[in-house]
Amino acid sequence: MTKLAKPMFALLLLAGLGTPSAQADELRITARNATWQKECGACHVAYPPSLLPAASWREMMNTLDRHFGTDASLDAAQTKEILNFLTANAGRRAAVGKDGKPLQRITETNWFRHEHDEVPARLWKDARVKSPANCAACHQKAEAGDYGERSLRLPK
Amino acid sequence: MFTRHTLLLAIGLPLAATGARAETPNDFLAGFAKEAQSADANFKGFSAQRGEQFFKARHGGEWSCASCHTERPGQIGRHAVTGKRIDALAPQANAERFTSRRQVEKWFKRNCNDVLDRACTAQEKGDVLAYLMTVKP
Numbered sequence: 001m002t003k004l005a006k007p008m009f010a011l012l013l014l015a016g017l018g019t020p021s022a023q024a025d026e027l028r029i030t031a032r033n034a035t036w037q038k039e040c041g042a043c044h045v046a047y048p049p050s051l052l053p054a055a056s057w058r059e060m061m062n063t064l065d066r067h068f069g070t071d072a073s074l075d076a077a078q079t080k081e082i083l084n085f086l087t088a089n090a091g092r093r094a095a096v097g098k099d100g101k102p103l104q105r106i107t108e109t110n111w112f113r114h115e116h117d118e119v120p121a122r123l124w125k126d127a128r129v130k131s132p133a134n135c136a137a138c139h140q141k142a143e144a145g146d147y148g149e150r151s152l153r154l155p156k
Numbered sequence: 157m158f159t160r161h162t163l164l165l166a167i168g169l170p171l172a173a174t175g176a177r178a179e180t181p182n183d184f185l186a187g188f189a190k191e192a193q194s195a196d197a198n199f200k201g202f203s204a205q206r207g208e209q210f211f212k213a214r215h216g217g218e219w220s221c222a223s224c225h226t227e228r229p230g231q232i233g234r235h236a237v238t239g240k241r242i243d244a245l246a247p248q249a250n251a252e253r254f255t256s257r258r259q260v261e262k263w264f265k266r267n268c269n270d271v272l273d274r275a276c277t278a279q280e281k282g283d284v285l286a287y288l289m290t291v292k293p
Binding site for chain 2: 043044045065068069070071072073074075130131133134137
């Protein structure tokens with residue numbers, strides 16, 4: 001297990017994988033973040049807030065009109081609501097690029113690289129994966145926020 | 157219901173440049189028509205054929221509307237970068253389409269920016285919608 005084990009555990013609980021009673025409780029929490037789930041899950045899976053620190057989310061929510069080559073802009077109220085949710089649940093590991101700016105990609109963090117260092121290079125280039133950011137290509141339940149090993153299926 | 161009330165209120169107001177608050181594809185079409193008319197006195201209505209050409213053509217950038225919504229928008233699309241599934245865009249294939257003003261405005265703004273590097277005109281939006289309304293599942 002890595003340093004991430006605890007936040008990940010919390011995440012899995014959030015995704016409703018805990019005990020049945022925790023499930024019922026946590027599902028309500030998820031529902032309160034329906035805006036994030038819907039808006040940040042429209043073009044890709046809604047990436048878990050714990051995978052980037054608050055500084056990264058702040059920068060991202062400030063530049064949504066230029067979001068990885070696409071316009072993902074939102075109105076001010078929704079931007080604020082989502083930013084609050086992301087920062088309240090952000091990870092605590094620093095993620096800063098060589099230029100000193102907060103990283104914008106989970107897939108560029110040291111944590112991600114370390115966790116995925118056994119994934120063969122050819123897989124990242126596989127047409128079914130397309131991009132390391134395509135979590136769901138390998139993590140079958142990424143949509144539900146579940147990145148556990150049991151739902152891991154590498155494209156063959 | 158709250159949305160119903162605001163809806164009625166908005167219909168009573170002059171239809172602003174942002175388009176009518178509406179809840180059916182036909183309401184949107186009417187809103188775009190008013191808008192197009194006030195932008196151009198010679199406005200002659202919408203054309204599904206022009207909308208289809210617009211939808212399938214690139215406009216200077218890398219993508220057309222069809223890059224994500226496919227050349228057959230009655231079917232499921234895929235995001236050009238991420239590969240994520242996009243439900244069908246044509247209202248006959250997907251009853252949720254063109255029923256929320258907030259949703260429609262948000263995506264026209266984003267997608268037109270991505271494809272044309274500017275906002276779409278009311279004429280363009282009306283043409284595209286007229287086309288989409290003819291598309292069978």
